[in-house]
Amino acid sequence: DAGVIQSPRHxxxxxGQEVTLRCKPISGHDYLFWYRQTMMRGLELLIYFNNNVxxxxxxxxxxxxxxxxxxxxxxxxxxQPSEPRDSAVYFCASSFFGGGRxxxxxxPGTRLLVL
Amino acid sequence: xQKVTQAQTEISxxxxxxxxxxxxxxxxxxxxxxxxxxxxxSGELVFLIRRNSFDEQNExxxxxxxxxxxxxxxxxxxxTASQVVDSAVYFCALSELSGxxxxxxxxxxxxxxxxx
Numbered sequence: 001d002a003g004v005i006q007s008p009r010h011x012x013x014x015x016g017q018e019v020t021l022r023c024k025p026i027s028g029h030d031y032l033f034w035y036r037q038t039m040m041r042g043l044e045l046l047i048y049f050n051n052n053v054x055x056x057x058x059x060x061x062x063x064x065x066x067x068x069x070x071x072x073x074x075x076x077x078x079x080q081p082s083e084p085r086d087s088a089v090y091f092c093a094s095s096f097f098g099g100g101r102x103x104x105x106x107x108p109g110t111r112l113l114v115l
Numbered sequence: 116x117q118k119v120t121q122a123q124t125e126i127s128x129x130x131x132x133x134x135x136x137x138x139x140x141x142x143x144x145x146x147x148x149x150x151x152x153x154x155x156x157s158g159e160l161v162f163l164i165r166r167n168s169f170d171e172q173n174e175x176x177x178x179x180x181x182x183x184x185x186x187x188x189x190x191x192x193x194x195t196a197s198q199v200v201d202s203a204v205y206f207c208a209l210s211e212l213s214g215x216x217x218x219x220x221x222x223x224x225x226x227x228x229x230x231x
Contacts, residue, residue, distance in 0.1 A: 033219075042221060042223050042224065043206070043221040045218060045219065048218070056218070089158065091160060093160075102148055102165075102210060102212070103150070103162055103165050104150075104162070104219055105162060106152075106159065106160035106161075106162075107159075108158070108159045109158055109159065109160075111158070
């Protein structure tokens with residue numbers, strides 16, 4: 001089975017541009033998570049969804065960040081406008097909940113560089 | 116509040132040495148999971164193990180072993196006869212199950228360098 005799929009793998013953009021990161025979770029998983037990893041702050045949870053509904057977005061740093069999950073097999077994380085401090089690796093993860101299956105599986109990440 | 120501490124920032128060993136990565140956690144919940152993930156130089160996060168708070172049995176998988184001790188709130192990871200391919204950053208994480216969700220709280224990670 002395919003794991004979590006993220007695209008693009010690398011993104012270089014200029015300050016002020018809109019950036020959209022995409023994620024396809026593992027089929028059947030009912031939780032989806034977006035994380036950001038930086039040297040300074042480590043791994044941070046930005047937002048997570050349960051059955052396509054955003055549950056906790058308290059980790060989203062600013063209004064410039066937004067996330068959607070229009071269906072069970074697709075989610076986006078959008079940054080508009082982007083800033084150099086948004087440069088980081090963004091991970092998507094998915095999991096089941098219940099029945100002892102609560103393991104988050106991570107995608108390969110999107111390495112974002114904002115110039 | 117929940118917290119995961121990995122006190123060892125970096126560890127450097129020579130191939131074939133045994134190495135233990137420490138993980139100490141804090142939680143108010145009685146039901147929780149503990150995890151270890153590996154992040155090799157290529158950058159992906161690879162799941163290694165999950166341990167339920169009710170299961171204190173140690174686990175061995177090949178050269179990897181995990182020691183879970185609730186009395187000391189620790190979940191340590193030992194690599195026996197380390198190899199260069201073990202070089203990576205290793206993250207310990209805690210997931211509380213209260214409230215019907217499984218947020219992961221990560222430690223800061225331990226960077227392991229295995230030299231030939």
